[in-house]
Amino acid sequence: MRMRSYQVCQCGLPLQRSDGEVPQPQGAQVLLKVLAAGVCHSDLHIWDGYYEMGGGRQLNLIDRGIRLPLTMGHENVGEVIAVGPEATGVQVGDIRLAHPWIGCGDCPACRRNEENLCAKPRFLGVFAQGGYATHLLVPEGRHLFPIGQLTPQQAAPLACSGVTAYAALKKVQPLLATEPLVVIGAGGVGMMGIALARMMGARQVIAVDIDAAKREAALAAGATQAIDGQAADAVAQIQRATGGGAMAAIDFVGAGQTVDLALAAAAKGGHVVVVGLFGGAVNLPTPMLPMRALTLRGSYVGSHAEMAELLALVNAQGMPPVPIHTRPLDEVSHALDDLRAGHVVGRVVLAG
Incomplete structure (x- = not known):
């Protein structure tokens, strides 16, 4: 089985397709077959390689600890297709949302259950390989949330946008x-x-x-x-x-x-x-x-607890009426270009 991903290899240039072996989960890791990956505006900053700080100053991607080549994509839902020998909380066949805001697990922010504020983050699609790919490796099962009655395309944007x-x-x-x-x-x-x-x-x-x-x-x-x-x-x-x-x-x-x-x-x-x-x-x-x-x-993204609360709210009251447009994974660069140009109303989700 082969894996396909689209990576930032050089900032500002088109994403590059990469083909390779599907990673095998080790320890507590969980392997997902990606079913839906939302396209987020913050990926444009990563693709460009900097954030504007005003006054002609920039925060460089490398200064944030981001390393290339990088597979972006932090709004992901997938099917569990393999688990490591120490993985818990999930089983093969589960459809799960991957909470991307993963911390080091040891710092004060992580100990107070605010991994999204970790000083040494392992965010999927930012500091670790993300979901603009056919497969996604998640460090532990605790980062994977059931999506209830939602479809993968509906649930994926909840991982960041929501x-x-x-x-x-x-x-x-x-x-x-x-x-x-x-x-x-x-x-x-x-x-x-x-x-x-x-x-x-x-x-x-x-x-x-x-x-x-x-x-x-x-x-x-x-x-x-x-x-x-x-x-x-x-x-x-x-x-x-x-x-x-x-x-x-x-x-x-x-x-x-x-x-x-x-x-x-x-x-x-x-x-x-x-x-x-x-x-x-x-x-x-x-x-x-x-x-x-x-x-x-x-306010910066959200915690594990907030992700659980949001999924409960949406499953109880229904999806927010935000337009979702589905495009093939191979169109990821075009989807990002359309987002930059302001042509997207709502959210684009990549599938397949």
Whole structure:
């Protein structure tokens, strides 16, 4: 049996197909035949080889500890086809979602069950080989979650898009039932955030995006209002829509301009959560933080516990109404190009 994968061999150049032997699981490892692999915007940063830090500065891929050649793909669902002699919790034939945010297991973050914040991560598709391939090797069975009634194509985006949005929403969850939520960015993760917010009890969700098609999609996903983020009076529109300023805003873009927009539109005592990795910098007068009692914080993917909570929520209430477009694995480079060009509404999932 042979394995096919698509790898970043040199940043900025097309992915290269690699053919080789299927790895055999050792110890506690589990081997999956990949059934579905979501295409995530953060893979564009890995493919490019850097993150924009603002002011002409970049965070280089190598500085993050990422090594090439790399098979990207961190939103994966597969069938268990082999297990190592020490593997537990799964058996051949199981269909499982691979939680990609795997830590070292020993550091303080891992000991408090926040492996997604590990300082020595082993994230699938980032620091370890991922799912833009026919097969995927997972270190231990505990990272594999049953998907219940979901199809592999439905479940795959939950591994990043879903759990990232869910973890960010939990940070403002006490406000969802009583305060309007502002969601900046209606890409794949933002749309997931809009839909999940409604499932988690948000009565009013205001979507902000510069793309008219994505604003329409946001309304279909559950947003109660959509605002053009490039409008000259975007801040005033958000303040009117929220009755004086946003108490809760989540920025799924993470550009300097979008964070500035969220902070400008926030109410006194407001909470701004930054999720996106687009890049840039924020110039915030420090007295404004205490004088306006603002909370500015980041949120990075999600924990094992949050993944389990999300799967339970979705299996109980149904999949969020986010469009999912399926493409063959061999079209992964084209799918990434379309994502970069802004042609994707919702999520692309590779299969086969």
